[in-house]
Amino acid sequence: MCCYIQVQRELESxxxxxxxLQKQLTSERLLLVSSREKExxxxxxxxxxxxxxxxxxxKLSMADSK
Incomplete structure (x- = not known):
């Protein structure tokens, strides 16, 4: 039982x-897209x-040649 609870906690962690990490990756992708658009x-x-x-x-060259 104790091992099961420990495994559950590890899984949840x-x-x-x-x-x-998925949220961070999404944020970094959005930042990259934004940076590319600005560039x-x-x-x-x-x-x-x-x-x-x-x-x-x-135009200046043409005006000078007249």
Whole structure:
């Protein structure tokens, strides 16, 4: 009987730890997705700025050549 109770307690402890680890993993996945989205947005913004700069340079070059 004592061994059975001990095994039950250990099982419950393992279940609790598993649940905690699953929650932690879910949180870390969400954080990773969020970080990736932010990085992608930064890259897109940077590309847009570079494109705008190039357009302005081209316009300036055309205006200077007239």
């Amino acid at each position: 393992c279940r609790s730890e598993t649940e905690l 992608l947005q930064r890259q897109l913004t940077s590309q847009e700025r570079q494109t705008e700069i190039q357009i302005l340079k081209d």
